[in-house]
Amino acid sequence: MNLTGFALRNRTLIIVLTVVTVYAGMKSFNALPRLEDPEFTIKEALVITQYPGATAYEVEEEVSDELELAIQKLGKIKRLESRNLPGSSTITVEMRSTVPSEALPQVWDELRRKVGDAQSQLPPGAGPSLVIDDYSDVYGVFLALHGDEYSYRELYDFAKLLRRELVLVKDVARSSSSGSCPKSSTSSSTGNAYLKLEFRATILASS
Secondary structure, eight states, X not given: OOHHHHHHHTHHHHHHHHHHHHHHHHHHHHTSOOOSSOOOOOOEEEEEXXXXXXXXXXXXXXXXXXXXXXXXXXXXXXXXXXXXXXXXXXXXXXXXXXSOGGGHHHHHHHHHHHHHXXXXXXXXXXXXXXXXXXXXXXXXXXXXXXXXXXXXXXXXXXHHHHHHHHXXXXXXOOOOOOOOOOOOOOOOOOHHHXXXXXXXXXXXXXX
């Protein structure tokens, strides 16, 4: 059968089929579920242990190896990698893709228990180990506060209030702030005040 000849002989039918196909495709595309900020989960955690004064070899033999033996009992591990530096051990734990995202909090709690049980096997001066499982969090929205008519203290207080309110919003997991100025105090006085202070201190010392 010659499709080209059939299409030329039935132009009206081909045009109708084309319009229906395009309409159905556009309708299906618009009906696809989608999120403005799609959620994705990185199934990794870091186990960081400090061992001051130790060489990289000592860190590997006395800290990383002991922790890896304990972590391997966790199961469902895809990758276990350690990075040993003088005085510091960093172990990356990556779970298999079959582990559902909803089960990760329980998995990380079990990881903390395994690491905690292994602390007694570490040499004196090493640890305690720190398990970081939220380093892969991403921020969907950035907010900036500014105002020339407000002081830094007023902006800081409002940022704290805004941070507390944002946590109450649905689907917001956490919020954090940065850029606050460190607190400081200054004092100023005239030269006469310094002379009076020095003079009074001299009198007290002589008495």
